[in-house]
Amino acid sequence: MQRSKIAGIGYYVPKNVFTNEDLKKYMDTSDEWIQERTGIKERHYADRTGETTTTMGVEAAKIAIERAGITPQEIDFIIFATLSPDYYFPGCGVLLQRALKMKEIGALDVRNQCSGFLYALSVADQFIKTGMYKNILVVGSEKHSFGLDFSTRGRNISVIFGDGAGAVVLQPTNALASSGKEQGILSTHLHSDGESAEILAMYNPGTHANHWQPEPFATFDKAEIGQMFMSHAMIDYAQNFPNMDGPAVFKKAIIKMPEVVEEALLANGLTTANIDLLIPHQANLRIAQFVQRKLNLRDDQVYNNIQKYGNTTAASIPIALCEAWEEGKIKEGDVVCLTAFGSGFTWAGAIIRW
Numbered sequence: 001m002q003r004s005k006i007a008g009i010g011y012y013v014p015k016n017v018f019t020n021e022d023l024k025k026y027m028d029t030s031d032e033w034i035q036e037r038t039g040i041k042e043r044h045y046a047d048r049t050g051e052t053t054t055t056m057g058v059e060a061a062k063i064a065i066e067r068a069g070i071t072p073q074e075i076d077f078i079i080f081a082t083l084s085p086d087y088y089f090p091g092c093g094v095l096l097q098r099a100l101k102m103k104e105i106g107a108l109d110v111r112n113q114c115s116g117f118l119y120a121l122s123v124a125d126q127f128i129k130t131g132m133y134k135n136i137l138v139v140g141s142e143k144h145s146f147g148l149d150f151s152t153r154g155r156n157i158s159v160i161f162g163d164g165a166g167a168v169v170l171q172p173t174n175a176l177a178s179s180g181k182e183q184g185i186l187s188t189h190l191h192s193d194g195e196s197a198e199i200l201a202m203y204n205p206g207t208h209a210n211h212w213q214p215e216p217f218a219t220f221d222k223a224e225i226g227q228m229f230m231s232h233a234m235i236d237y238a239q240n241f242p243n244m245d246g247p248a249v250f251k252k253a254i255i256k257m258p259e260v261v262e263e264a265l266l267a268n269g270l271t272t273a274n275i276d277l278l279i280p281h282q283a284n285l286r287i288a289q290f291v292q293r294k295l296n297l298r299d300d301q302v303y304n305n306i307q308k309y310g311n312t313t314a315a316s317i318p319i320a321l322c323e324a325w326e327e328g329k330i331k332e333g334d335v336v337c338l339t340a341f342g343s344g345f346t347w348a349g350a351i352i353r354w
């Protein structure tokens, strides 16, 4: 059966490094608290005006496309995952298509937050398997620094996130690794549970005004109609920033991430002993360590880089995958396992034989 392989991979992080000490200028926090609770030492922030989610995605894509040995004009489909798009609409996919002067190909935007890259990879994988497309560009990119509350009020969220982008080019393959086993993406596994959608969410701007809404908007009267999508009050009450019940997300993540890894292994007749490298979504080093312990994996079987980049949401897996590959930690024939969990909740897993 025809499968898809990662033919090229690239990542881009902005030059501007923001340490935990730098954050102390804006909020009541400490390097000790951030490192102990999250493992993060520093993160990169995009240039305020010169860089966007799309421009970072473009930089990562250029590297992935070159490494795949093709040109942007040979890409026949784009999938762009982000929660921090340049515009509310249109999505970043078309902006990337324009920036790279690509043909008039399809461009799909995926909004699955931390598991966005794995959802995008899964969609691309299906298109390759059916023979619909031959060169699909999958991008995960985030410019979080533009939408965080840097006052003490927002410190539980703002210290975690960083900016960056990662990209892969998927192509069809029938190749076997030197072990004689099938190469490429072996399977992807997608899940959701919307029961707790609001505990990790950015409520505004949005169209929920007449449905679920946090105080104080429940008290808005009809005279406000027409101003509900974006109002001065939303800004005054800091409703335009993300909200998160961190401990609740943490508890669910450490159950669902190992669970989907087990599901993916089982689907391929593999066990944790077969994993050469697990790349968990870089949400929090403590979450990754819980996942590692639960799966009984050695340190050399797990790759983390959250210490340098923070949580880059849809970009975290492709950045880590690319960095691990560049460091020689992924070799031909290796079984690479990817897992993510985040807002929605959505979670996902994938197994690749490199």
Ligand code: UT7
Pocket (backbone or CB within 6 Å): 028, 029, 030, 033, 034, 037, 038, 114, 155, 156, 157, 159, 200, 245, 246, 247, 248, 249, 250, 253, 282, 283, 284, 287, 311, 313, 341, 342, 343
């Ligand atoms: O990728 C997207 C999915 N998101 C996640 O996976 C995040 C999952 N959750 C987490 O990573 C953790 O819950 C956090 C890192 C967000 C928070 O760590 P925690 O150990 O769960 O801390 P907490 O929220 O229970 O807060 C403990 C204390 C509180 O103070 P009190 O009430 O005990 O006095 C917070 O106000 O830490 C305080 N706190 C801070 N202190 C210094 C919260 N944020 C900070 C901060 N600096 N940045």
